[in-house]
Amino acid sequence: MTNIKPLNYRILAIRYLAEYITGNTIEEEDFPEKYNKATELMRMIEIYDSDLSSYSKISKLREICSSLPKLKEKLGSIVNYDNDEILGPYVAKWKEICEFYDRCNKEGITKDIEYLNNISTYFKHYEYARFVVESYISASDSFDTKKFLETLGINRDIFDYCLSVINELDLDLYKKCVNKQEENKKIRIMLTRAKVNEIMCGIKTGFLSDGTPFDEIEFIKRLPFYDTETGREILTDFNISLFAKSDFNIKLRALITKILPKDFETFLRYAHKCRIDNGTVQPFNLKELYATRYFVNGREIKQEETELMLSYMKENNIPMINRGLSIVRDKYLNGQITKKDIKEKKYIPPHKCTLIPGNKN
Numbered sequence: 001m002t003n004i005k006p007l008n009y010r011i012l013a014i015r016y017l018a019e020y021i022t023g024n025t026i027e028e029e030d031f032p033e034k035y036n037k038a039t040e041l042m043r044m045i046e047i048y049d050s051d052l053s054s055y056s057k058i059s060k061l062r063e064i065c066s067s068l069p070k071l072k073e074k075l076g077s078i079v080n081y082d083n084d085e086i087l088g089p090y091v092a093k094w095k096e097i098c099e100f101y102d103r104c105n106k107e108g109i110t111k112d113i114e115y116l117n118n119i120s121t122y123f124k125h126y127e128y129a130r131f132v133v134e135s136y137i138s139a140s141d142s143f144d145t146k147k148f149l150e151t152l153g154i155n156r157d158i159f160d161y162c163l164s165v166i167n168e169l170d171l172d173l174y175k176k177c178v179n180k181q182e183e184n185k186k187i188r189i190m191l192t193r194a195k196v197n198e199i200m201c202g203i204k205t206g207f208l209s210d211g212t213p214f215d216e217i218e219f220i221k222r223l224p225f226y227d228t229e230t231g232r233e234i235l236t237d238f239n240i241s242l243f244a245k246s247d248f249n250i251k252l253r254a255l256i257t258k259i260l261p262k263d264f265e266t267f268l269r270y271a272h273k274c275r276i277d278n279g280t281v282q283p284f285n286l287k288e289l290y291a292t293r294y295f296v297n298g299r300e301i302k303q304e305e306t307e308l309m310l311s312y313m314k315e316n317n318i319p320m321i322n323r324g325l326s327i328v329r330d331k332y333l334n335g336q337i338t339k340k341d342i343k344e345k346k347y348i349p350p351h352k353c354t355l356i357p358g359n360k361n
Contacts, residue, residue, distance in 0.1 A: 011077055013037060018086050040064050041075060041094065048097050058104045059113050061097070068101045122165045129165035132158075133177050143184035143191075146230050156229060189237050195222040196259045196267070203270050216274045216327050217318060224255060226281040226319055247278040280323035286349060289325075296333055305332070310347035312337055 009015035019025050020038035047060045065071040075094055081087040082095075104110045122129075132152060135142075136159075142148040149159055167174045199222050201207075202214030212218065225231040231251050235242060240254050252271065256264040294301040309328045310320075318324045331337045339345070 014077060014081065014087070017041070017078065017090075021086060021090060037075060041090065044097055045090070045093050048093070048100060054100075054104060054109055055113065058101070058109055059117075061101065062110070062113065068098065068105060071098060071101060119168065122168050125162075125165050126169055129162035130170065130173065132162040133166050133173060137173075137176055137180045142180070143187040145184070145233060146227070185237050188234060192224045192234055192237070192255075193259055195224050196256065198222055199270075200260060200263055200267060203266060217316070217324075217331075219270065219274055220276070220321070220324050220327070221316075221318055223276070223281075223319070225251075226321055227283070248281050249277055252276075274323070276323060280326075281319075281321050283320055284322050284325055296329065299333070301329065304346075307347040308332070308339060308342050308345060309337075311344040312342045314347065315343055 009018055016034050017038045020035045020042075025035060044061055044064055047057055050057070052060070065074060078087060078091050078094060082091040084091070101110075132154070135152065136148065139148055145156075145159075149155060163174070163177065166177065198208055199219055201209055202218060206214055208214055208218060220226075225234050226248070231248070235251060235255060238255060238258050240258060242251060242254060253264070253268060256267050260267055289306065290303060294306075309325065309332055312318075312332075313320060313324060313328055318328065328337065
């Protein structure tokens with residue numbers, strides 16, 4: 001540390017700026033970034049005073065501060081020092097930069113730069129985006145969007161970004177994807193109606209249309225949705241608008257009322273009887289499940305028994321949700337499900353991977 005006495009400014013950030021301008025910087029190991037604002041201002045002045053075009057200037061200025069409000073917020077306190085002997089010339093230059101920034105905004109230069117930056121990024125991601133979108137179009141089961149995205153190892157945000165890339169760079173492919181989305185919507189609506197009507201058949205007759213005895217497991221297997229993402233998509237398919245954070249019961253009631261205006265109360269009473277609600281449709285945590293000791297009527301459920309139950313759920317397409325597991329556990333303990341009913345004696349969780357072009361695993 002040098003022995004130079006700091007300049008006497010009341011605001012700390014202004015003092016650091018003055019120290020930097022006058023060359024009286026005082027190094028402090030516990031605060032190594034205190035001159036950041038000063039170095040950024042010097043860099044902005046250098047860019048602004050250069051011979052670069054307005055497009056190049058605003059592009060480089062945005063790398064330091066992405067918007068005019070952020071720029072004013074970052075250095076706003078220096079406006080009070082426009083008559084200061086040390087800071088005055090820098091305040092004047094900073095005001096010029098703000099005016100330049102504002103002028104570029106009004107002339108559309110900033111928007112052009114944003115567009116060019118996006119396009120540049122889009123080109124970098126085009127090949128992968130094309131792979132994702134073409135995979136979606138060619139897949140026969142992409143109507144189940146959540147399951148399809150899981151096979152690629154991506155989420156909805158990444159898929160939507162890929163769509164935006166294709167929309168910008170490959171309009172023909174984008175139109176094909178939009179057509180596929182419309183086809184998938186029609187399929188989901190048809191399947192959802194079929195599931196709900198099949199459940200009503202079971203509730204009224206005690207059997208499904210193929211003669212299978214109807215019970216709580218068959219009900220859960222045919223729930224039109226049980227997770228937030230799928231629920232949002234299906235409700236959108238049926239033009240049902242709800243708050244994103246609405247709980248499962250509200251969403252289910254809205255959908256069933258739409259599909260079964262005369263029988264929705266019968267359906268919902270059965271759902272209540274099966275103890276289907278916002279908590280019981282949540283997916284269980286596998287690690288937590290294995291780490292916890294469970295007792296039912298004083299009898300401990302061993303891990304190998306839990307693995308048998310999970311295998312049974314997987315083999316019979318029972319959703320991996322809390323209520324599904326509790327029903328299967330009760331049936332297992334009552335002897336309604338035995339080891340003979342289960343092919344795989346040890347449950348193996350599905351392997352999740354990110355599929356990339358050229359990797360078909």
